[in-house]
Structure formats: C-alpha cells, structure tokens
Amino acid sequence: MMRRHLLHSACGVVLLSVLTASPGFAHEQTGVGGGLAAGLLHPLTGLDHLVAMVAVGIWGAQLGGAAIWVLPIVFPLVMALGAVVGILKIGLPVPELVIALSALVLGLAVALRVRAPFVLAAAVVAVFAIFHGHAHGAELPSAANPLAYGCGFVVATGLLHAFGITIGALARWPGGERVIQGVGAAIAALGGYFLVTSLGVAA
Amino acid sequence: MSLRLRTSLLTALLLLTQVQIADAHIVSARLGDFYAGALHPLLTLQDVVAWAALGLLAGSLGAASGRWLVAVFPLGLCLGLALAVAAGLAPTPPIVDAATILVIGLLLAAALRIPVALLCMLAFVLGVMRGVANAGELVPQTDRVLYAAGLASAGYVAITLIMALVLAFRRPETEPASSWRGIAVRAIGGWLAAIGLMMAGLSLAT
Numbered sequence: 001m002m003r004r005h006l007l008h009s010a011c012g013v014v015l016l017s018v019l020t021a022s023p024g025f026a027h028e029q030t031g032v033g034g035g036l037a038a039g040l041l042h043p044l045t046g047l048d049h050l051v052a053m054v055a056v057g058i059w060g061a062q063l064g065g066a067a068i069w070v071l072p073i074v075f076p077l078v079m080a081l082g083a084v085v086g087i088l089k090i091g092l093p094v095p096e097l098v099i100a101l102s103a104l105v106l107g108l109a110v111a112l113r114v115r116a117p118f119v120l121a122a123a124v125v126a127v128f129a130i131f132h133g134h135a136h137g138a139e140l141p142s143a144a145n146p147l148a149y150g151c152g153f154v155v156a157t158g159l160l161h162a163f164g165i166t167i168g169a170l171a172r173w174p175g176g177e178r179v180i181q182g183v184g185a186a187i188a189a190l191g192g193y194f195l196v197t198s199l200g201v202a203a
Numbered sequence: 204m205s206l207r208l209r210t211s212l213l214t215a216l217l218l219l220t221q222v223q224i225a226d227a228h229i230v231s232a233r234l235g236d237f238y239a240g241a242l243h244p245l246l247t248l249q250d251v252v253a254w255a256a257l258g259l260l261a262g263s264l265g266a267a268s269g270r271w272l273v274a275v276f277p278l279g280l281c282l283g284l285a286l287a288v289a290a291g292l293a294p295t296p297p298i299v300d301a302a303t304i305l306v307i308g309l310l311l312a313a314a315l316r317i318p319v320a321l322l323c324m325l326a327f328v329l330g331v332m333r334g335v336a337n338a339g340e341l342v343p344q345t346d347r348v349l350y351a352a353g354l355a356s357a358g359y360v361a362i363t364l365i366m367a368l369v370l371a372f373r374r375p376e377t378e379p380a381s382s383w384r385g386i387a388v389r390a391i392g393g394w395l396a397a398i399g400l401m402m403a404g405l406s407l408a409t
Contacts, residue, residue, distance in 0.1 A: 032248050069386045069389075072386065072390040072393065073312050073386070073389050073390050073392070073393040074312075074393060075393070076390075076393045076394050076396070076397035077312070077393055077396055077397050077400065079397065080396070080397035080398075080400040080401050080404075081400065083397075083400075083401045083404065084400060084401060084403070084404030087401065087404040087405050087408050088404060088407065088408050089408070137401065137404070140401060140405060141405060141408060141409070145248065146401075146402070146405050147248050147249060147252070147398070147402060148248055150397075150398045150401045150402060151248070151252065151398055154394045154397045154398055154401075155394065158390060158393075158394055
C-alpha cells in the first residue's frame with residue numbers, strides 16, 4: 001500500500017516536472033521552431049485557405065485520372081510561384097476577393113460534381129494557387145526563420161490536399177458521394193460568406 | 204518507506220528541480236569535436252532539407268544508382284570542409300543553395316531517370332557546398348580531423364538511411380512511378396521544389 005502511494009507520488013512529481021520543464025533552445029531552435037509553427041499554422045488558421053485547399057483535394061479525387069496525381073505534385077510549385085510574387089512584394093488585384101471566390105468556385109465544383117476537362121480544371125486551380133501562395137508568401141520574409149516557415153506552409157498545404165483526397169475516397173462507399181457533395185456545399189457556403197465579407201470590406 | 208527508497212526519491216526530485224534549458228550546441232556541451240561535426244548539420248535546417256532531398260532522389264532512382272552516394276557524398280563534405288579551412292573558400296550564396304534544392308526537387312517530382320554519373324556529380328557538388336557551410340562553426344581549438352570525421356559520418360548515415368527508407372517504401376523497384384507510393388515520393392519532390400523556389404525568391408528580394 002505504502003509502495004503504491006510512493007509510486008503515485010513519484011509519478012506525480014515526474015509528470016509535474018515534465019509539464020513545467022523549460023523549452024530546449026537547441027541551436028537556433030527558437031527561430032526554426034517559431035518559423036515552422038508559423039508556416040504550419042498559416043494555412044490552417046485561415047479558414048478561407050483551409051477549405052479551399054481541402055476542396056482542391058476533393059475535386060482532384062472526383063475528377064480522378066491524371067488530376068489525382070498531378071495535383072499533389074504540381075500544386076505546391078504553382079503556389080510557390082505565387083509565394084515568390086508575394087515575397088517580391090508584387091501586388092495582385094483583389095487578393096482577398098479571389099481567395100474567397102476560390103472557396104466558392106471549388107466548393108460548387110465539388111457539390112455539383114463538375115466534370116471539367118483536365119486542362120481547364122488545372123488552369124482554374126493554378127490561378128487560385130497563385131493567389132493563395134501570394135498570401136502565404138507575403139508573410140515569409142518576416143517569419144522567425146523563412147526556410148522553416150516555407151517548409152511548414154508547404155507541408156501543411158500538402159496535408160490539406162491529402163485530407164481532401166481522403167474525403168474524395170468516400171465515394172467508394174454507398175452514400176459517400178452524397179457526403180462529399182454535402183462537404184462541397186458547406187465549402188461553397190463558407191466561400192460565399194467570405195466573398196460577401198470581402199465585398200463589404202472593399203465597398 | 205525504506206531509507207534507500209527515500210534517498211532515491213529525494214535525489215530524483217532534486218535532479219528534476221534542477222532542470223536546465225537544453226544547450227544542445229555540442230561545442231559548448233564539450234562532448235567532443237567528432238560529435239560537433241556530426242550533429243551540427245543535423246541541427247541546421249538548411250542541411251537537413253538539402254540532405255533529405257538528395258537521399259530521396261537517390262533512393263527513388265534505385266539501389267544500383269544510389270549506392271554510389273554512400274561514398275561520394277561524405278567525400279564531398281570532407282573536401283568542402285578542407286577547402287574552406289585551407290583555401291578560405293566562402294559558403295555559396297543563398298540563391299545557389301535554394302537553386303540546388305529546387306533542381307533536386309524538380310528531378311524528384313518529374314521522376315526523371317538521370318544517369319548515375321550526373322547523380323554522383325550532383326551529390327559531390329552538394330557535399331562540397333555543405334562541407335564549406337559547416338566549416339563556419341570551426342574555432343581555432345577545434346580538432347579539424349575529428350570534426351571532419353563526424354561530418355562525414357553524419358553524411359554517410361543520413362544519406363544511407365534516407366535512401367534505405369525510400370527503397371523500402373518504393374519496393375518493389377519495378378513498380379511504376381505512377382503508383383501511389385511513387386506519387387507520394389514525387390509529391391515530396393514537389394514540396395522540396397516549392398521550398399527551393401520560395402527560398403530563391405527570398406534571396407532575390409533581400
């Protein structure tokens with residue numbers, strides 16, 4: 001009994017020590033950790049970015065064929081082009097409006113199961129990718145560690161696509177297509193809300 | 204409670220209350236110049252990204268092509284370090300580092316079957332570049348031979364492990380690059396190319 005009490009106390013002390021331990025600042029880890037966290041969180045904390053990236057993944061899965069594998073390979077590159085434009089402080093017209101529009105258009109494409117030709121779909125996604133990349137890239141020079149920030153946001157975006165592709169795989173099960181279309185409709189509704197908000201701000 | 208147990212608990216508690224901030228810069232931890240050379244690149248994101256990219260590319264090309272890098276890359280690292288120490292060779296500008304990551308990422312994303320000689324040349328040049336960059340941490344008290352041995356060992360271990368990981372993941376090697384495993388590796392190539400492109404843009408902006 002006594003031993004059990006001691007064990008519990010020791011576990012408590014260990015847990016407390018671990019929870020209150022100071023962070024390790026190992027070789028610029030403050031900068032790297034900070035940059036990586038900022039990069040990972042940037043696409044996740046902006047709901048307009050998040051839903052649009054998930055929609056890109058779902059639409060790619062719906063289109064199937066080349067779209068499902070070209071998307072994860074080429075999209076980051078196109079987005080990086082947009083990021084470079086942002087880094088170089090070259091302005092794009094109405095960026096917030098286009099990002100909101102991307103969620104609306106991609107959400108509708110998923111909800112309505114739009115079977116666009118591959119080239120057209122790729123062109124639409126590429127234009128939106130440039131604007132999303134621009135928004136992320138504009139933050140890059142001021143990040144704690146720009147390289148870590150870049151790694152973070154590229155990985156986060158890729159994982160959001162993967163999440164979208166996984167949702168798209170629900171179509172294999174009965175009723176799955178309805179769920180996907182429902183998700184698409186929700187994304188489109190959010191996109192519409194963002195669009196109205198952007199227009200309200202712009203007005 | 205026995206005396207021994209009580210003493211052990213008190214000691215443990217005392218040790219836990221003495222927790223210090225991790226000081227993982229191995230030079231100041233005085234764990235030896237070999238470990239300094241081995242750990243410095245592994246704690247530098249620029250090295251981690253570039254080495255991982257090279258390992259992924261070599262692994263995606265198969266064991267027959269990739270195994271040359273086990274020797275070529277560490278040799279490049281040692282030569283770079285030696286050139287920096289003996290000839291005062293300066294590290295390459297950031298745009299060259301970024302362009303290297305971009306090129307390796309593009310080669311990986313495109314699943315190009317580049318010749319072994321080109322892969323070896325790429326690995327050697329990258330090794331020299333990173334060897335020079337890692338020489339920046341040398342201080343007059345550092346044992347250069349130990350530091351170089353540590354750096355070369357880290358290069359050998361990192362490249363071998365990453366290649367092995369990719370080979371195990373892509374197995375069988377005869378599987379087409381359009382299989383989901385191939386696509387996953389190529390997608391990482393796309394990510395790496397994107398990172399390289401952004402870093403190139405940043406170096407142009409600053």
